[in-house]
Amino acid sequence: xxxxxxxxxxxxxxxTRTEKGYAPQKGFLGEMLEKLPELSDSRMPKWDxxxxxxxxxxxxxxxxxxxxxxxxxxxxxxKYDGFVVLHGTDTMAYTASALSFMLENLDKPVVLTGSQIxxxxxxxxxxxxxxxxxxxxxxxxxREVCLYFGGxxxxxxxxxxxxxxxxxxxxxxxYPYLADSGIELRYSEALMRTPDKGELSIRKLSPVPIGVIxxxxxxxxxxxESIMTEKLKGIVIETFGAGNIPGSADALLPIIEKxxxxxxxxxxxxxxxxxxVSLGAYETSSALKEAGAINGYDxxxxxxxxxLYYLFSCGYDSKKIKEMMETDLRGEMSC
Ligand code: ASP
Numbered sequence: 282x283x284x285x286x287x288x289x290x291x292x293x294x295x296x297t298r299t300e301k302g303y304a305p306q307k308g309f310l311g312e313m314l315e316k317l318p319e320l321s322d323s324r325m326p327k328w329d330x331x332x333x334x335x336x337x338x339x340x341x342x343x344x345x346x347x348x349x350x351x352x353x354x355x356x357x358x359x360k361y362d363g364f365v366v367l368h369g370t371d372t373m374a375y376t377a378s379a380l381s382f383m384l385e386n387l388d389k390p391v392v393l394t395g396s397q398i399x400x401x402x403x404x405x406x407x408x409x410x411x412x413x414x415x416x417x418x419x420x421x422x423x424r425e426v427c428l429y430f431g432g433x434x435x436x437x438x439x440x441x442x443x444x445x446x447x448x449x450x451x452x453x454x455x456y457p458y459l460a461d462s463g464i465e466l467r468y469s470e471a472l473m474r475t476p477d478k479g480e481l482s483i484r485k486l487s488p489v490p491i492g493v494i495x496x497x498x499x500x501x502x503x504x505x506e507s508i509m510t511e512k513l514k515g516i517v518i519e520t521f522g523a524g525n526i527p528g529s530a531d532a533l534l535p536i537i538e539k540x541x542x543x544x545x546x547x548x549x550x551x552x553x554x555x556x557x558v559s560l561g562a563y564e565t566s567s568a569l570k571e572a573g574a575i576n577g578y579d580x581x582x583x584x585x586x587x588x589l590y591y592l593f594s595c596g597y598d599s600k601k602i603k604e605m606m607e608t609d610l611r612g613e614m615s616c
Pocket of ligand 1: 337340
């Protein structure tokens, strides 16, 4: 049986009750896993666990933690057949997206999972999420960064957290599931990525100033001018429908043009979880296209943010970043 490495970063799955509510505690999950009879069953892969320090509620994740997780995978890549990253659900889709870009030429499974109820509770979704993820990581069938939750295996950079309290907490709105869990784990191999050729390398991310702006009826774009043109390097605009914004030509166009001249790139995503941005399809989105905004197609906001961090960290200029943002790099977009 293959051997896998569990990287424990924090999150509900390993939390224990404290006076201030659930919180992660050093050593606690490791002790629980050692005592879990299923994990020493001969049908399970052999495993080791690396506990990150400090353990985090995933709301506190930053590019520094992403770099540390990627480094651990890189350092241990030759020793294991696959990796399971235990992570809080709140920002798991961001971390999965970031790792998919950072781990260049990945050829082994990296499965992120967590749970809505801690493993230490009697009634919990942690047990299945953990055991199924370990089995998926051991088989080597999927050789990309993915996320397993609530019986579904999804491409990591296509996921979004959908439910704050349901066991099916994640969705992959614009890409089908890579595997479905029933009596058996049914893989859809045709949907999986063929890894790029070459040795694994990691691209560490820098804390580039990135922002997300959600458009709403009556938005006063002029209030955003200074942050869009002077402070941020990368902006994701969550627009209506297929890329539409209100009163585009008057208010936003000059700001986008100025931002573009200052080297800021602006990616257009949709507030609709499903479907694709199509700049120029309507008059209300033409201005964005003319001003040089990036067509984000069906990128999730999580993947768009992670991709901007990645491309800026590669050191590309804004022209190249625009070009790469509109190109599928890791199966994150259909364009
Ligand atoms: N706040 C927790 C976290 O993201 C929620 C969870 O794990 O479900 O770390």
